[in-house]
Amino acid sequence: MAVNLKKLAGQGSPLAPGHRLCSGCAAPTVAKQALLAAGKPAVVVQPTGCLEISSVVFPYSAWRTPYYHNAFENAAAVASGIEAALKARRRRGDLPADLDVAIITIGGDGGTYDIGFQALSGALERGHRILHICYDNGAYMNTGIQRSGATPFGAWTTTSHVGQALKGKPERRKDLTAIVAGHNPAYVAQASPHNFRDFMRKVKKAVDADGPSFINVIAPCWRGWRFPEEETIEVARLAVDTCYWPLLEVQDGKWTLNYVPRKKKPLADWLRKQGRFSHFFEPGNEWMLEHLQAEVDRQWEELLTRAGVER
Amino acid sequence: MPRIVGLTGDGAAAEAMRQIDPDVVAAYPITPQTEIVERFAEFVAEGLVNTEFVAVESEHSALSACCGAAAAGARAITCTSSQGLALMHEILYIAAGNRLPMVLTNVNRTLSAPLNIHCDHSDSMGSRDSGWIQLYCENVQEVYDTVIQAVRIAEHPEVNLPVMLNLDGFVISHSMQPVELMDDAAVKEFVGPFRPVVDLLDFQNPIALGALVAPEFQFEHKYAQWRAMDSARGVIGEVGREFGEGTGRHYGLLDPYRLDDAAVVVVVMGSAAGTSRAVVDELRSSGVRAGLLRVRAFRPFPADEITAALEGREAVAVLDRAGTQGGEGGPLFTEVRAALYTRGVSLPVLGYIYGLGGRDVPPASLRRVFEHVRRAAATGKVDRAVNYLDLRGWK
Amino acid sequence: MTRIAPPPRGLPAWQEIPLGGIVAGPGNSHEYLTGSWRTRRPIHDPGKCTSCMICWLFCPDSAILVEEERVVGIDTGHCKGCGICARECPIEGAMVMAEGGSY
Numbered sequence: 001m002a003v004n005l006k007k008l009a010g011q012g013s014p015l016a017p018g019h020r021l022c023s024g025c026a027a028p029t030v031a032k033q034a035l036l037a038a039g040k041p042a043v044v045v046q047p048t049g050c051l052e053i054s055s056v057v058f059p060y061s062a063w064r065t066p067y068y069h070n071a072f073e074n075a076a077a078v079a080s081g082i083e084a085a086l087k088a089r090r091r092r093g094d095l096p097a098d099l100d101v102a103i104i105t106i107g108g109d110g111g112t113y114d115i116g117f118q119a120l121s122g123a124l125e126r127g128h129r130i131l132h133i134c135y136d137n138g139a140y141m142n143t144g145i146q147r148s149g150a151t152p153f154g155a156w157t158t159t160s161h162v163g164q165a166l167k168g169k170p171e172r173r174k175d176l177t178a179i180v181a182g183h184n185p186a187y188v189a190q191a192s193p194h195n196f197r198d199f200m201r202k203v204k205k206a207v208d209a210d211g212p213s214f215i216n217v218i219a220p221c222w223r224g225w226r227f228p229e230e231e232t233i234e235v236a237r238l239a240v241d242t243c244y245w246p247l248l249e250v251q252d253g254k255w256t257l258n259y260v261p262r263k264k265k266p267l268a269d270w271l272r273k274q275g276r277f278s279h280f281f282e283p284g285n286e287w288m289l290e291h292l293q294a295e296v297d298r299q300w301e302e303l304l305t306r307a308g309v310e311r
Numbered sequence: 312m313p314r315i316v317g318l319t320g321d322g323a324a325a326e327a328m329r330q331i332d333p334d335v336v337a338a339y340p341i342t343p344q345t346e347i348v349e350r351f352a353e354f355v356a357e358g359l360v361n362t363e364f365v366a367v368e369s370e371h372s373a374l375s376a377c378c379g380a381a382a383a384g385a386r387a388i389t390c391t392s393s394q395g396l397a398l399m400h401e402i403l404y405i406a407a408g409n410r411l412p413m414v415l416t417n418v419n420r421t422l423s424a425p426l427n428i429h430c431d432h433s434d435s436m437g438s439r440d441s442g443w444i445q446l447y448c449e450n451v452q453e454v455y456d457t458v459i460q461a462v463r464i465a466e467h468p469e470v471n472l473p474v475m476l477n478l479d480g481f482v483i484s485h486s487m488q489p490v491e492l493m494d495d496a497a498v499k500e501f502v503g504p505f506r507p508v509v510d511l512l513d514f515q516n517p518i519a520l521g522a523l524v525a526p527e528f529q530f531e532h533k534y535a536q537w538r539a540m541d542s543a544r545g546v547i548g549e550v551g552r553e554f555g556e557g558t559g560r561h562y563g564l565l566d567p568y569r570l571d572d573a574a575v576v577v578v579v580m581g582s583a584a585g586t587s588r589a590v591v592d593e594l595r596s597s598g599v600r601a602g603l604l605r606v607r608a609f610r611p612f613p614a615d616e617i618t619a620a621l622e623g624r625e626a627v628a629v630l631d632r633a634g635t636q637g638g639e640g641g642p643l644f645t646e647v648r649a650a651l652y653t654r655g656v657s658l659p660v661l662g663y664i665y666g667l668g669g670r671d672v673p674p675a676s677l678r679r680v681f682e683h684v685r686r687a688a689a690t691g692k693v694d695r696a697v698n699y700l701d702l703r704g705w706k
Numbered sequence: 707m708t709r710i711a712p713p714p715r716g717l718p719a720w721q722e723i724p725l726g727g728i729v730a731g732p733g734n735s736h737e738y739l740t741g742s743w744r745t746r747r748p749i750h751d752p753g754k755c756t757s758c759m760i761c762w763l764f765c766p767d768s769a770i771l772v773e774e775e776r777v778v779g780i781d782t783g784h785c786k787g788c789g790i791c792a793r794e795c796p797i798e799g800a801m802v803m804a805e806g807g808s809y
Contacts, residue, residue, distance in 0.1 A: 005759035006775040013768035018735030021766060023743060023786030028766045041514045045379070053523045055735070058727055061519035062735040066511040069521030070378050070405055077372035081337060081379025081387065084363035086512060088334035088385055091361055095512060119375065122368030196763055230789030230803070233764055410726035471725060508725055519729040531720040532727050538720070 003197050008036050019062040020054040024229030026219035026236065027051040028062075029193045030135045031106055034215075035065065037200035038207050042102040045079045047111030048072035050142045051135065073115040075105040076123035079130045102207040103130040108219075109150035110140045113176045124183040124212045131206045134176070135219035145224040149174045152244075153295065154288045156276040157224070167279055167288060172295060177216045181250040186211030188250040192218045194237040198247055198258055205249075218245045226275020238270040243300040248307070257307040264300070267293045313558070318490045320454045320483035324390065324416045325350035326490075327458035329360055330498035333414075334385035334505070337365035337376035342428045343480040344392040344418040370395035374402040374415075381411035382520055384510035386462070388413065392480060393420035393434045400438060406473045407442025408536060409520055411509065412465035413473045415443070416458060419581065419632075420480040421668045429669020430480035432581065432633040436642050442536055444474040444543050445610040447580040449566070451488035454478045456560055459493070462502045463550045469542040471508060479582040479632075481669065493558065501557065544611045564613040566605040567620055569595060573602025575684040576621060578647055579630040580606045583665070583672050590677040601681055606643065614650035621651060625688035626659040628680050630700075632666045640664070640697040659687040665700035676701050736784075740767065744787030746803045748780055754800040761791035761801055782809040 014035035015028050027050055035042060043066045046052040052069050055062040070078045083103050089095040107116055112134035120132060139157045140146040146159040153172045156162050160169035181188045186209035191199035199217065206213035220235040222228065227235055239245040242265045247258040268289060271277040280289045304311060318326060325347045328336065340348045355364040363385075367373045370391050377387040391399060396417055406413060421431040435445060444464060448454045454476070461474040478484055493501070509520060524532060548563045555561030566584070569591050570576065577587050584605040594601035604620050606613070621627055629648070631641020639645060640662035648660050663680055666672045680700065687693055699705045724730060757777045762770040769785040771778050787803070795801040 005763055006757065009759045009762045009770075009772045010775050012772075013762075015768055016733035016736045017768040017781060017784035018738035018740060019767070020738075020740065023766070024788030024790055025766045028768075029764055032768070033763065043383070043511050056519045056522040056729060057735075057738075058522040058524045058528055059729055059731075060735040060738050061522065061729040061732055063519055064517065064733040066514065066517045066732075067519040067521075068379065068382050068511055070375060070409075071401055074372060074375035074402065077367065077375035078379035078382075080365055080367070080372070081335060081376030081381075081385075082383040082511060083379075084335045084337070084365050084376065085380040085383035085385030085387075088361065088363040088380075089383075089512065091363075092334070094384075099512075101512065118368060119372050122372055125368070126365065193764075228789075230793040232766075232788070232790055233794050408726070509728060516730070517732040519732065520726060522727055522729050524727060527717055528723070528727075531718060531723045534720040535723045535725075 003200050014064050015055070016062045016064060018060065020057060021050060022223055024222050024232050025050070026137065026193055026221065026232050027135045030133065030217050030219055033193060033196050033200055034104065034106070034133055034203045037203035038102045038104065039204060040100050040102050040207065042104055043068070043082055045075050045082065045103070045105045047075035047107040047116050048142070049108040049111050051106065051108070053142060072111060074119045075107050075111055075116055076130070076132060077119040079103050079105045080123045080126065080128045083128045083130055104207070105130060105132045107132065107134055108141065109134060109136045109138060109148045113149040113174060121183065124180065124185050124214070127211050129211060131213045131215065134216045136216055137219045137221035137224060139224050141221050141224050150176065153292050154277065154280060156279070162279045167285060180214045184253070185213060187213035189215045190246060190248045191215055192236045192240050192245060192247060194233045195240065195247060195259070202249065224276070227273050231273065235273055238265065238273065241265045242267045242270045242296070244270055244296050246300065246303055248303065255303070255306040257303060257309055260309055267296050313491050313493055315489050315491050317487050318451055319346065319485050319487050320451045320478045321346035321418065321485065322350060323451045323455035323490050324458050326492065327455050328388055329354045330493070330495050331388070331459065331462055331502055332360045333362055333388045335363050335365065335377065335380035335387040336389065337367050337373045337380070337387065338389045339367050339370045339373045339391065339395060341370070341392045341395040343420060343484045344390050344395070346484070347390045347416060370398040371402060374399040374406065377413050378402060378406050378409065378411055381413050382409065382509050383512050384507040386505040390416040390418070392418040393422055396434045396438060397422060400441070403438050403441035403443055408532070410471045410536070410539065411473060412471050414458065414461045414465055415473065415475045417475050417477045418480045418484045419477050427668040428480070430482055430632070431667045431669070432477070435475065435477050436633040438475070439610060439642060442472065442540070443610065444472055444540070446474065446476045446608055447606065448476060448478045448483065449582060449584045449605060451483060451486065452490050452560070454483060455490050455492065456554060456558070456562065459498055459501060460550050460554050460562065464543060464546055466505060467546045470539055470546050472539050472543060477581065482582040497557065501554070540611045544613060547608050562607065564608040564616050565620060566607050568603040568605065570602040570604060570620060572600055574600040574625040575681060575688055576602045576604055576624050576627045577630060577677070577680060577684070578604045578606060578627060578643065580609065580643060581632060583630060583632070586672055586674055587677055590674050590681065594681055599681070599685070609643070612646055617647055618650050618654045618656055621658070622656050624658055626661070626684045628661040628663055628684045630663045630665050630680070634664050659691060659693045661687060661693060662697045663700050664697070670701060672700070739783045740786055741783045744785055746787040746789060746805050747807055747809055748785065748787070748789065748791050749802050749804050750777065750779055751800050754797050756797055758796060760794050760796060764790050764794050766790065
C-alpha cells in the first residue's frame with residue numbers, strides 16, 4: 001500500500017481537533033494513522049483510557065466515525081457483539097450483504113495487556129473479524145503513570161518507585177505480541193507511529209484479513225516516560241533502532257522482521273532520553289542497564305532466528 | 312394453533328428465544344441456567360434460528376457483547392445466574408445507562424459464599440438498582456410468556472431499557488410443566504421487527520456512545536433514565552394486556568389471588584406464590600379470609616398499585632427470598648412498608664426471610680406465616696418486624 | 707414551597723439530554739478550543755515548506771491547516787504547542803517553535 005500523504009491530508013483528519021489529550025501525545029497520532037489506512041467504513045470501540053476519556057467528552061466527540069466506549073476490560077467483547085450484529089443484520093437483509101466494515105478496537109496497554117486481556121483472548125479465539133490496536137505507552141497513564149504488564153524492567157512509575165529498597169519495576173514486561181500470536185489469529189504485527197508507512201500498510205492488511213488481527217504500537221508518553229514533549233516520535237524511532245521495539249508481522253505462523261537496523265543502537269541511547277530510567281545511570285546501578293540490554297539482545301536474537309534472518 | 316408441551320423453565324426460555332429468533336445471543340453457561348444455552352446452541356446447530364450465537368468466555372463478555380450488538384442495531388438476548396450476574400454487575404449499569412434494550416433471563420441462584428447452586432433472590436436483588444426492569448416469574452408458562460413480552464417492553468420507544476426476567480433456580484428452571492406455546496408466526500408478529508434508536512452501523516449518521524460526562528450533566532442523564540423506568544410501569548401492563556388478548560393469559564405489574572375481601576395477605580415473588588395459592592385455598596375453605604399478592608414487577612416498583620391492593624387489610628406478611636445484610640428485613644419488605652407509610656396506610660406488616668440457598672418452603676411453613684399474620688391482625692401490632700422462616704435455632 | 711432553580715444557562719435540562727447520552731455530531735470537538743494550553747507556538751514558513759505533510763501526519767491535534775494539498779498554516783485555536791511538527795520537519799526552518807508572540 002503506497003501512502004500518499006498529500007492526498008490523505010486533502011481528505012482531512014479522521015480525528016478532529018479539540019480532544020483533550022496532553023500536547024505531544026502519541027495516542028491520537030496512532031489512531032489517526034490507523035483510520036487513514038483502513039480505507040473503509042470503520043467502527044471504533046475503545047476501552048477506558050487516556051484516548052477514550054479525552055476524545056469523547058459529552059457533548060463532544062473527536063471521532064468522525066461511529067464510536068463506542070463501554071467499560072475498561074471489555075472492548076474486544078463489545079466489538080464481538082458489533083461484529084455479530086453486522087453479520088446478523090447482513091443476513092437478515094437489513095444491511096447490504098457486501099457491506100464491509102472495519103471494526104477496530106483501540107486500547108492502551110491496560111485495556112490490552114492486563115485488565116482487557118481476557119476479553120481480547122476470548123475474541124481472538126472465537127475468530128471475530130476485528131482489529132485490536134494497542135497503543136502501548138508502557139503504564140497506566142490515564143490514572144497517572146502506574147506500572148502495567150507492559151512496563152519495562154526497572155522503569156520508574158508511581159507504583160514502582162525508585163527508592164532505597166526498590167529500583168523501579170522489578171519484573172520484566174510481558175511479550176503480548178507473542179502471546180497474541182499464540183492464538184494464531186489471521187494477522188499480528190508490531191509497529192511504530194514514526195514509521196507510518198509500515199504501520200499503515202499493516203493496518204490495511206489487518207482490516208482486510210479474514211479473521212481477527214492485532215497490532216501492537218509503541219506510543220511514547222512524555223509525561224510518564226519523562227522526556228521533552230516534542231520528542232514523542234523521536235523516542236518511538238529510537239525504541240525501534242535499539243531493537244527494544246522490533247517492527248514485525250506474524251501471518252500463518254510465519255514471523256517476518258520488517259526492519260533490521262544495519263547497526264543496532266545501544267539501548268542506553270533510548271533509556272538515557274527518559275527520566276523513568278535515570279537511575280540506571282547512577283553509580284551502583286550499572287547492572288540494571290546491563291540486565292535490560294541483555295534481555296533486549298536475547299529477545300532480538302530469538303526474533304532473528306524465528307524470522308530466519310541471516311546473520 | 313397453540314400447542315401444549317412439557318417443558319422445564321430453562322427449556323421454555325430457550326423455546327421462546329428460538330421463536331423470537333434474535334439477531335445476537337451471547338451467553339456463558341452456569342448452573343442452573345446451562346440448559347438454556349445448550350438448547351439454544353442446538354437450535355443454532357440445527358439451523359432453526361438466524362441468530363449469531365457468540366459463545367463468550369465469561370458472563371462479563373456476554374453482556375458486553377450484547378451491549379455491542381444492541382448498540383449496533385441488533386436485537387440481543389442473554390441469560391445467566393448468580394455468580395454470572397454478579398460478574399455482569401458493572402455492565403448492567405452501562406447497558407441501562409446507554410439505554411440499550413435487551414433481554415436477560417436470570418435463573419435465580421444464591422450468591423457465594425457459601426457456595427451453593429440453589430435458589431434464592433440474592434443475585435437479582437444485588438442488581439435491583441442497576442437500571443434494569445425486573446420481572447419475577449411464578450411458573451414455566453410465565454417464563455415462556457415473559458421472555459416474549461420482555462422484548463416488547465425493552466424496545467418500547469418510551470422505555471429503551473434492558474429487561475431482566477427472573478425464574479427460581481431448579482424450582483422452575485428444572486421442573487417440567489405443561490406449557491402452551493404460541494405459533495412461531497404469532498410470536499414473530501407479537502415481537503415485531505427491531506427498530507433501533509442507537510445504531511453504530513449507520514454510517515450516514517455516525518454517533519459516539521459512551522462519552523465521559525462531567526458533573527454538570529450526570530444528574531440530568533440519570534434522571535432521564537429514571538423517567539424511562541417510570542414509563543415502563545405503564546408499558547408492562549400494556550404489553551401484558553395485549554399478550555392476553557392473543558393468548559388468554561393476561562399479565563401486569565401484580566398478580567392478586569383471592570384478594571378482594573381478604574383480611575390477611577401474604578406478599579411474595581417467584582415460585583413460592585404457587586405454594587401460597589394452595590395454602591390460601593386451604594385457609595379459605597376453613598373460613599379464613601386469606602389472600603395473596605404476587606409481585607411480578609419489582610423494578611419499576613409498583614408502589615401505588617401495591618398500596619391500593621393492601622389498603623384496608625387487617626395485616627400483611629411480606630416474604631423475601633433474600634436478606635439485606637445490615638438492613639432491616641428483605642428488600643421487598645422494606646419497599647412495601649415504605650410505600651404504605653408514604654401513602655398514609657397504616658397496618659401491621661411482618662417481614663419474612665425464607666428459602667435461602669434453595670431451602671424448601673412447604674405449605675406447613677406458609678401456614679405458620681398466616682397464623683402469625685392473623686395474630687398481628689387480632690392485636691393490631693407487629694411483635695417482630697423481621698422474621699426468619701424455618702431457620703434452625705431462631706426463636 | 708421551595709422552587710427548584712432552573713438549570714444554569716446553556717446547560718441542557720434532563721429532557722434535552724439525547725437518549726443514552728449519544729453524541730450525534732461526529733468530530734464536533736472542533737468546537738472545543740485547546741489553543742490556550744499552548745506556551746510555545748509553531749511558526750510556519752510557506753517559502754521553505756514543501757508540503758510534505760509530515761507535520762500534518764504527526765500533529766496530535768490535527769492542527770496543521772491544509773488547503774489544496776498545501777500546508778497553509780496552523781490552527782491556533784487548537785494547537786497545543788507540543789513542537790512535534792518542528793521537530794519532525796525535514797526542512798530546516800520551515801517550521802520552528804517560538805515563545806511569546808501574537809498567538
